[in-house]
Amino acid sequence: MEYIKLANLLFPHVTKTEEDIYREFPKRKTGGKVTRLGPSPTGFIHLGNLYGAFVDERLAHQSGGTFYLRIEDTDDKRYVDGAVETIINSLRFFDINFDEGALIDGEKGDYGPYTQSLRADIYHVFAKKLVAEGKAYPCFLTEDEINEIRAEQEKVKANPGIYGKWAKSRDLSYEEIEEKINAKVPYVIRLKSSAKEERFQVEDAIRGTLEMPCNNLDTVILKATGIPTYHFAHVVDDHLMGTTHVVRGEEWLPSLPIHVELFEKLGWQPMTYCHTAQLMKIGEDGNKRKLSKRKDPELSLDYYRNMGYHPAAVREYLLTILNSNFEEWRIANPDKDIEEFEFTTQKMSNSGALFDLNKLNDVSKDVLLKIPASELVDFLKAWSDEFKPEVGHIFSDRKYLETVLDIGRAEAKPRKDHIYAQQMIENISYFFDDMFKIEEDFPAEAKDDAKLILEKYIETYDHSDDQSQWFDKIRRIAEELGYAAKPKDYKKNPDQYKGHVGHVSTVIRVAIVGRTQSPDIWEIQQILGEERTRERLR
Ligand code: GLU
Numbered sequence: 001m002e003y004i005k006l007a008n009l010l011f012p013h014v015t016k017t018e019e020d021i022y023r024e025f026p027k028r029k030t031g032g033k034v035t036r037l038g039p040s041p042t043g044f045i046h047l048g049n050l051y052g053a054f055v056d057e058r059l060a061h062q063s064g065g066t067f068y069l070r071i072e073d074t075d076d077k078r079y080v081d082g083a084v085e086t087i088i089n090s091l092r093f094f095d096i097n098f099d100e101g102a103l104i105d106g107e108k109g110d111y112g113p114y115t116q117s118l119r120a121d122i123y124h125v126f127a128k129k130l131v132a133e134g135k136a137y138p139c140f141l142t143e144d145e146i147n148e149i150r151a152e153q154e155k156v157k158a159n160p161g162i163y164g165k166w167a168k169s170r171d172l173s174y175e176e177i178e179e180k181i182n183a184k185v186p187y188v189i190r191l192k193s194s195a196k197e198e199r200f201q202v203e204d205a206i207r208g209t210l211e212m213p214c215n216n217l218d219t220v221i222l223k224a225t226g227i228p229t230y231h232f233a234h235v236v237d238d239h240l241m242g243t244t245h246v247v248r249g250e251e252w253l254p255s256l257p258i259h260v261e262l263f264e265k266l267g268w269q270p271m272t273y274c275h276t277a278q279l280m281k282i283g284e285d286g287n288k289r290k291l292s293k294r295k296d297p298e299l300s301l302d303y304y305r306n307m308g309y310h311p312a313a314v315r316e317y318l319l320t321i322l323n324s325n326f327e328e329w330r331i332a333n334p335d336k337d338i339e340e341f342e343f344t345t346q347k348m349s350n351s352g353a354l355f356d357l358n359k360l361n362d363v364s365k366d367v368l369l370k371i372p373a374s375e376l377v378d379f380l381k382a383w384s385d386e387f388k389p390e391v392g393h394i395f396s397d398r399k400y401l402e403t404v405l406d407i408g409r410a411e412a413k414p415r416k417d418h419i420y421a422q423q424m425i426e427n428i429s430y431f432f433d434d435m436f437k438i439e440e441d442f443p444a445e446a447k448d449d450a451k452l453i454l455e456k457y458i459e460t461y462d463h464s465d466d467q468s469q470w471f472d473k474i475r476r477i478a479e480e481l482g483y484a485a486k487p488k489d490y491k492k493n494p495d496q497y498k499g500h501v502g503h504v505s506t507v508i509r510v511a512i513v514g515r516t517q518s519p520d521i522w523e524i525q526q527i528l529g530e531e532r533t534r535e536r537l538r
Contacts, residue, residue, distance in 0.1 A: 133265075
């Protein structure tokens with residue numbers, strides 16, 4: 001077979017050579033790692049994308065390299081309008097920014113186009129090259145024929161797929177091919193696999209040395225439409241765009257042998273692969289399971305924005321699941337910027353990263369504790385403008401809101417009340433008259449005396465009392481009404497008292513904040529002011 005003649009027959013429109021393409025895509029000069037995110041534009045961006053993007057971003061930016069966005073839209077059925085904006089904006093919110101690629105204001109960088117559907121002519125140059133070298137061929141098998149082959153393979157217990165003797169178009173002569181082409185019979189281009197009966201080794205930056213059997217499949221590289229498959233597009237793009245590290249989900253591991261053979265056939269060096277572990281959670285039955293789009297709202301990135309998680313908290317949490325040594329580092333360096341942590345792929349888990357919302361909440365409490373109240377106000381404002389505009393009035397007095405957010409935060413054992421915006425606004429709602437409501441009942445021990453307790457409290461209330469004068473008065477009221485002045489006395493002799501001072505103060509707390517739990521009441525009264533305090537008591 002004259003392969004060059006065949007290549008010209010199949011790709012008469014391709015006039016460029018591989019050298020022409022190499023001139024258009026010169027090797028990158030800058031050092032540092034080059035990584036990319038290659039999402040399909042389906043409009044759904046999830047925690048797994050963020051997880052991968054975070055690895056990409058850290059590897060690139062920590063080494064002075066480049067992180068770019070490539071839109072992988074070769075599966076044209078799934079294109080959703082506005083999807084690229086969604087991807088970029090969602091990641092930007094978490095402070096993950098691209099240096100290059102298909103960006104909102106157009107393309108940026110010298111290695112474009114960064115959208116695969118615009119790169120057909122480039123893929124064709126290399127498909128033509130493979131055909132010209134006898135390493136790829138046109139395959140005319142119809143879907144029915146492929147189904148028949150599969151049925152036959154099942155019958156004789158052979159592995160499924162098009163390879164070896166099952167690859168019926170491999171042996172067509174030039175004349176047979178020409179005839180079919182002239183008759184416009186549809187065809188795909190397949191890799192002609194060498195089907196080496198051996199195993200190969202490849203280094204994965206997360207998993208270490210992997211050993212796998214060599215590929216034997218005549219994988220499709222160009223579909224009948226001329227559009228490349230993921231396998232081919234990824235190899236061509238990552239080579240030409242100078243990617244040094246391919247970070248992708250472990251679901252791609254089984255096709256790694258195909259990619260390695262493609263690199264070999266094209267005469268290129270594969271880049272470093274980093275196959276990340278699946279995100280898992282502890283399911284309802286106590287067992288680990290994959291996060292699911294249907295069952296787990298927290299898989300969607302929108303969840304974190306709707307709830308109002310602070311991006312810094314999500315980043316901090318992601319690092320705790322990404323790198324096993326991060327928490328230790330954080331304990332040793334409580335005040336360092338997260339950027340200073342040296343992220344490595346070696347410290348990544350390869351057996352399923354466990355995602356846990358409770359843990360995220362704990363991390364978030366610590367992260368928010370370090371953010372000054374004035375910044376928290378800005379953050380809450382931005383969130384509420386988008387998700388809860390009806391609380392806009394709480395921002396009319398910034399100083400007041402800052403004081404509210406700072407309650408108990410300066411103490412040696414600080415309060416960690418703040419987790420995410422929705423919860424924070426809910427939590428501080430009693431500081432605003434229109435949102436204040438009685439949410440809980442008086443404690444059972446003091447319920448019958450509630451009215452009396454409040455009357456006595458108003459009678460003796462002096463807004464200028466300091467904290468200990470104030471509490472002495474509550475103790476006195478407790479004793480007068482038959483409650484123990486100290487909880488431990490009540491615990492020792494429960495029959496002698498109606499309850500203890502805590503029950504009495506809880507009555508006051510419920511009157512003022514509407515709940516049985518809150519920060520220090522004296523402090524709250526000072527913030528609410530005398531008039532408002534008296535009014536609530538009345
Ligand atoms: N388009 C592929 C996906 O969405 C990207 C895989 C890769 O990063 O290579 O899964």
